Amino acid sequence: MTTPLPNTLIEVKKTRRRSRIRVAHEEKILASAEFVFASYGYTGATIEKIAKDSGISKQNLLYYFSSKQELYQAVLKNILAIWLDKLNLQNQVGDDPAEKLSQYIRDKLKISQTHPNGSKVFANEIINGAPHIGDYLKRNLNEKLQADVDLVNSWIAEGKVDVIDPYHLFFMIWSSTQTYADFSTQIQLVLNKEELTEQDFNNAGDFLCQIILKGIGLK
Amino acid sequence: MTTPLPNTLIEVKKTRRRSRIRVAHEEKILASAEFVFASYGYTGATIEKIAKDSGISKQNLLYYFSSKQELYQAVLKNILAIWLDKLNLQNQVGDDPAEKLSQYIRDKLKISQTHPNGSKVFANEIINGAPHIGDYLKRNLNEKLQADVDLVNSWIAEGKVDVIDPYHLFFMIWSSTQTYADFSTQIQLVLNKEELTEQDFNNAGDFLCQIILKGIGLK
DNA sequence: GTCTATAAGGGGATAGAC
DNA sequence: GTCTATCCCCTTATAGAC
Numbered sequence: 001m002t003t004p005l006p007n008t009l010i011e012v013k014k015t016r017r018r019s020r021i022r023v024a025h026e027e028k029i030l031a032s033a034e035f036v037f038a039s040y041g042y043t044g045a046t047i048e049k050i051a052k053d054s055g056i057s058k059q060n061l062l063y064y065f066s067s068k069q070e071l072y073q074a075v076l077k078n079i080l081a082i083w084l085d086k087l088n089l090q091n092q093v094g095d096d097p098a099e100k101l102s103q104y105i106r107d108k109l110k111i112s113q114t115h116p117n118g119s120k121v122f123a124n125e126i127i128n129g130a131p132h133i134g135d136y137l138k139r140n141l142n143e144k145l146q147a148d149v150d151l152v153n154s155w156i157a158e159g160k161v162d163v164i165d166p167y168h169l170f171f172m173i174w175s176s177t178q179t180y181a182d183f184s185t186q187i188q189l190v191l192n193k194e195e196l197t198e199q200d201f202n203n204a205g206d207f208l209c210q211i212i213l214k215g216i217g218l219k
Numbered sequence: 220m221t222t223p224l225p226n227t228l229i230e231v232k233k234t235r236r237r238s239r240i241r242v243a244h245e246e247k248i249l250a251s252a253e254f255v256f257a258s259y260g261y262t263g264a265t266i267e268k269i270a271k272d273s274g275i276s277k278q279n280l281l282y283y284f285s286s287k288q289e290l291y292q293a294v295l296k297n298i299l300a301i302w303l304d305k306l307n308l309q310n311q312v313g314d315d316p317a318e319k320l321s322q323y324i325r326d327k328l329k330i331s332q333t334h335p336n337g338s339k340v341f342a343n344e345i346i347n348g349a350p351h352i353g354d355y356l357k358r359n360l361n362e363k364l365q366a367d368v369d370l371v372n373s374w375i376a377e378g379k380v381d382v383i384d385p386y387h388l389f390f391m392i393w394s395s396t397q398t399y400a401d402f403s404t405q406i407q408l409v410l411n412k413e414e415l416t417e418q419d420f421n422n423a424g425d426f427l428c429q430i431i432l433k434g435i436g437l438k
Numbered sequence: 439g440t441c442t443a444t445a446a447g448g449g450g451a452t453a454g455a456c
Numbered sequence: 457g458t459c460t461a462t463c464c465c466c467t468t469a470t471a472g473a474c
Contacts, residue, residue, distance in 0.1 A: 039347055044262030046467065060440055120346045127339045128258055130404045138408055145409060168426040171406060172395045179394035185349045187390060189357055190364060207387040215434030265449060279458055
């Protein structure tokens with residue numbers, strides 16, 4: 001049995017001038033698409049559902065995004081851009097490893113709070129073997145990550161943190177912060193809440209920073 | 220926009236006597252279903268694909284599992300049974316918190332290694348809002364978890380571990396162990412490997428135990 | 439830009455012979 | 457238990473009027 005075929009990500013076309021109405025509609029459509037793809041998966045989501053949710057007719061939606069796949073990839077690219085943009089250990093202010101890592105963790109968690117649906121769509125895509133963004137991810141993730149891995153390794157060399165494998169550290173940070181978006185259903189069920197509050201996210205941030213920093217020998 | 224309707228999980232019927240051929244075929248079908256649901260999601264998976272993968276005709280498959288939903292829920296119930304069965308802090312041997320937690324973490328990670336597809340199907344289901352197993356989960360997860368939470372709280376009261384929120388500890392353990400199944404595509408991409416090896420899982424286990432135990436004040 | 443109509447194909451499930 | 461045939465709905469996408 002073969003896994004789904006890889007598809008190269010459609011590059012965003014640089015439209016020279018987008019009318020106000022186009023910009024507004026595209027935004028509404030993208031927000032709805034994020035929600036519907038997160039709730040039903042790629043195949044389970046239908047253009048009809050997205051159209052209904054955004055208050056735009058199905059045929060009109062296809063005027064703005066000419067195919068389901070194009071819309072899906074736009075959603076994926078949105079969340080990836082947010083992650084790749086904000087998530088650099090290097091870009092965090094200060095020199096202190098503890099400070100940099102704390103900020104990184106809290107930033108990542110903040111995105112789980114503000115963009116849960118984007119995170120869920122991305123998670124679904126990766127779980128399914130990244131058929132639509134595998135190539136794109138390969139080209140864009142590793143390079144950025146390498147710089148951060150190097151930085152952590154330099155901290156280890158300087159004796160500032162315990163000897164650990166930086167890759168597994170990042171896997172841990174990514175998974176334990178994203179779980180508050182991706183697995184929010186389960187977390188809400190366990191905590192017996194309808195929604196996760198600001199306070200829940202603050203608690204999570206405090207917890208994660210406490211465990212991870214102390215765990216690698218900081219503080 | 221409404222989220223998917225909840226469906227109560229179909230209870231497993233106790234067939235008094237299942238022929239040898241039925242048992243064998245059901246097993247093959249379930250294994251293929253796990254793989255196909257993991258690769259394509261609930262809607263994206265088709266009975267046809269599952270049938271092809273298992274070497275059984277689509278119509279014959281429907282003789283054994285009378286609907287797609289029934290097959291899907293059987294897959295979900297399988298992985299949940301494995302988790303709920305093995306994952307009790309209380310059942311781990313020994314009295315030592317460090318020993319119990321290490322074993323719990325390694326057991327959970329082992330399931331990621333041996334049942335990656337079941338884990339992926341479950342992850343997809345939760346991400347999509349648990350439309351098919353929400354009720355079942357609610358009835359079966361919280362009670363088991365509560366005993367473990369109480370145990371951790373007793374350790375805190377005895378001063379054996381730092382003051383932490385046990386719930387967030389479990390969220391961290393669950394997410395950081397499951398990521399090696401659910402996000403294996405991304406991890407393989409970062410580590411530049413076709414498959415995760417026994418050694419990779421050992422490294423992950425060592426890393427997670429080191430960070431989490433030290434992080435909560437053990438050792 | 440937005441609408442009505444519809445083509446074209448996929449996929450779940452059933453009927454009934456063997 | 458397994459097969460052939462088929463029904464029927466759903467969904468993507470296009471054509472073309474306004």
